[in-house]
Amino acid sequence: MQNNVLILDFGSQYTQLIARRVRELNIFCEIKPYNKLPDDLSAYGAVILSGSPFSVRAEDAPHPDLSKIKGKKPILAICYGAQYLAHFHGGNVAPSNTREYGRARLTTIKNDEPFFYEISESSQVWMSHSDTIKELPTGAVRLASTSDVENAAYRIDGEQTFGIQFHPEVYHTIQGKQVLENFLVHIAGLKQTWTPDAFAETTVNELREKIGNQKVILGLSGGVDSTVAAVLLHKAIGKHLHCIFVNNGLLRKNEFTDVLEQYKGMGLNVKGVDASARFLDALAGEDDPERKRKIIGRVFIEVFDDESHLVEDAQWLGQGTIYPDVIESVSATGGPSATIKSHHNVGGLPDFMKLKVVEPLKMLFKDEVRRVGASLGIADERLGRHPFPGPGLAIRILGDITREKVAILQEVDAIFIDGLREWGLYDKVWQAGAMLLPVNSVGVMGDERTYEKCVALRAVESTDGMTADWVNLPYEFLQKTSNEIINKVPGVNRVVYDISSKPPATIEWE
Numbered sequence: 001m002q003n004n005v006l007i008l009d010f011g012s013q014y015t016q017l018i019a020r021r022v023r024e025l026n027i028f029c030e031i032k033p034y035n036k037l038p039d040d041l042s043a044y045g046a047v048i049l050s051g052s053p054f055s056v057r058a059e060d061a062p063h064p065d066l067s068k069i070k071g072k073k074p075i076l077a078i079c080y081g082a083q084y085l086a087h088f089h090g091g092n093v094a095p096s097n098t099r100e101y102g103r104a105r106l107t108t109i110k111n112d113e114p115f116f117y118e119i120s121e122s123s124q125v126w127m128s129h130s131d132t133i134k135e136l137p138t139g140a141v142r143l144a145s146t147s148d149v150e151n152a153a154y155r156i157d158g159e160q161t162f163g164i165q166f167h168p169e170v171y172h173t174i175q176g177k178q179v180l181e182n183f184l185v186h187i188a189g190l191k192q193t194w195t196p197d198a199f200a201e202t203t204v205n206e207l208r209e210k211i212g213n214q215k216v217i218l219g220l221s222g223g224v225d226s227t228v229a230a231v232l233l234h235k236a237i238g239k240h241l242h243c244i245f246v247n248n249g250l251l252r253k254n255e256f257t258d259v260l261e262q263y264k265g266m267g268l269n270v271k272g273v274d275a276s277a278r279f280l281d282a283l284a285g286e287d288d289p290e291r292k293r294k295i296i297g298r299v300f301i302e303v304f305d306d307e308s309h310l311v312e313d314a315q316w317l318g319q320g321t322i323y324p325d326v327i328e329s330v331s332a333t334g335g336p337s338a339t340i341k342s343h344h345n346v347g348g349l350p351d352f353m354k355l356k357v358v359e360p361l362k363m364l365f366k367d368e369v370r371r372v373g374a375s376l377g378i379a380d381e382r383l384g385r386h387p388f389p390g391p392g393l394a395i396r397i398l399g400d401i402t403r404e405k406v407a408i409l410q411e412v413d414a415i416f417i418d419g420l421r422e423w424g425l426y427d428k429v430w431q432a433g434a435m436l437l438p439v440n441s442v443g444v445m446g447d448e449r450t451y452e453k454c455v456a457l458r459a460v461e462s463t464d465g466m467t468a469d470w471v472n473l474p475y476e477f478l479q480k481t482s483n484e485i486i487n488k489v490p491g492v493n494r495v496v497y498d499i500s501s502k503p504p505a506t507i508e509w510e
Helices: 015-024 080-087 176-187 196-211 224-240 255-265 276-283 289-308 323-328 366-375 403-422 475-488
Strands: 004-009 029-033 044-049 075-078 092-109 124-135 140-146 153-156 161-164 215-220 241-247 270-274 314-318 356-358 431-445 448-461 492-497
Touching (some): 004 015, 015 029, 140 161, 196 366, 224 241, 403 448, 431 492, 448 475
Parallel strands (some): 314 356
Antiparallel strands (some): 092 140, 140 153, 431 448
16 A cells, blocks of 8 residues: 655755654655665655755756656655756746745745645744745646745646745744645545554564564663564564673663563563673773774674574574664765764674574664554663663773773762652653763862862753753752762762763763
């Protein structure tokens, strides 16, 4: 059934937002680079063209072949997409004489058009472009304007093709969700049936059919993604799922034993492997952040490979890869994407691990993973757990790693996280943790001079980790936490709080 949406990405910073808004309407969608159009379009009931940092007038602008789509499937062309259709189909796109960036209001709307059903006159929209459509494409009818943009929206006669120069996917377009619903539901006729329960049921059935009685090995991390992936696989294949939870020596205080018991209580077939000495020995003397990540990744694969050989006739490797991991590994413009830091689970397996990969969550965003987990009956405590980096405390200890530094940071982190829970702040924070800095500072304890470590506390609010802002924690909480850390953790005499946003900073310090 044609009930999916294809989003063609021209490199816009907002493309993932389009997908999220479509999914919020309980309609499934996929993002594909504009130059990698699927050969089989039968599953798609509508197509959305994204914005782009390019100008349609530039020689190197994205130029897709839409011959299989235009006039044959409902199209919503946003910003660059709308300008592209105009530029190459009889219209005229030129540099704008006025700045068209930020908030604007629709001044004239054809309210009798289904596209603008229940959209208010003077509704606020968000513009973000330097070109503008001077003349509409052949057969187009203007649907809306703003004070600065005459052709803010149009449709093409004889087709279900619509172009808009504003961005319905962003928060500042107040009725943007309604615009998307009008196009997808009222015009394209798509059904709003993609729910967490439906996803779980369909995925379990597909996994059961795909894997049968073959064995799957899955590395559990304690995080939301691997946990939900494990439960889906467990429901599909039961005892044929073999989970491995590796202690790399860089987990939070008591996490290895606590999480292992929780997994066993969930009925999962899980084995705990304490390889902390192996990891810490391999990291000895290394202070480069990227090399630390690679060492941890290499040793994890070695440990995991050793353990997987103990599972006779295993043929599959389960992974908790989610959709942002997949999207960020593919450049919309066909060129190499910038590497900020190494991903832990995208890019396949080493040649010596002869396992097929199964990724039940690879089409979900993080918030969708949590909703699916809730539909599966996973406890809120597990689903509400803050994200924790794959390399663990290794990238929260700036500089080289020693057992003493790990022990110090585990104690500091435990005081901070436990405090957030006690003060009712944990669920108001997206991610929190402590960083051990590679500097000593002078302090006074009693009548004695100290020269000890400094730690930085970090708490951010975010939706998916792509952008984040620091959380304004109560001064009373920070004061109490700082005092408790300094009084209870030998080796620390100074506590600071990180008030940097992402961007320009990152959430982690390494």
